[in-house]
Amino acid sequence: MTISEKIIEDMKAAMKEGNTTRVAALRTLRAALLQLQKSGEEVTEEAELKTVQKQAKMSKDAIEQFSQAGRTDLAEKEQAELLVFKEYLPEQLSDEEIREVVSKIADEVGAKGMEDFKHLMPKAMAEVRGRADGGRVQGIVREILAGEGL
DSSP states (O other): OOHHHHHHHHHHHHHHHTOHHHHHHHHHHHHHHHHHHHTTSOOOHHHHHHHHHHHHHHHHHHHHHHHHTTOHHHHHHHHHHHHHHHTTSOOOOOHHHHHHHHHHHHHHHTOOSGGGHHHHHHHHHHHHTTTSOHHHHHHHHHHHHHHHHO
């Protein structure tokens, strides 16, 4: 079952339950996935996953902005939607798991310092695709390269 099919099934269930918050979040995801289909791109599971990740990132950004503006009501609404979005994303790696992956790749490419960042970062992102936020990975890559460069 594709992500789109699962969202449709879950949306039907949420409508029957009367869970309006969940329905709204699922409609947002469904609209984004329909936009993907209309874009002419090939709709693969990876493309669907990227679309859900993009929606989750937009929600995180909105939560931050609403919180800074003192709009806790809107921030809470976005937080509830983000929880629904996360259900369709793979389980996120812990910082320790990311460190293990990055360390292994650093050994493979022979990274010695920060000048190897441009070689290490893309390989690390390819390895953890969808299972870790790019900002977290970047921080760990920098941390490891700084430690190895000393």
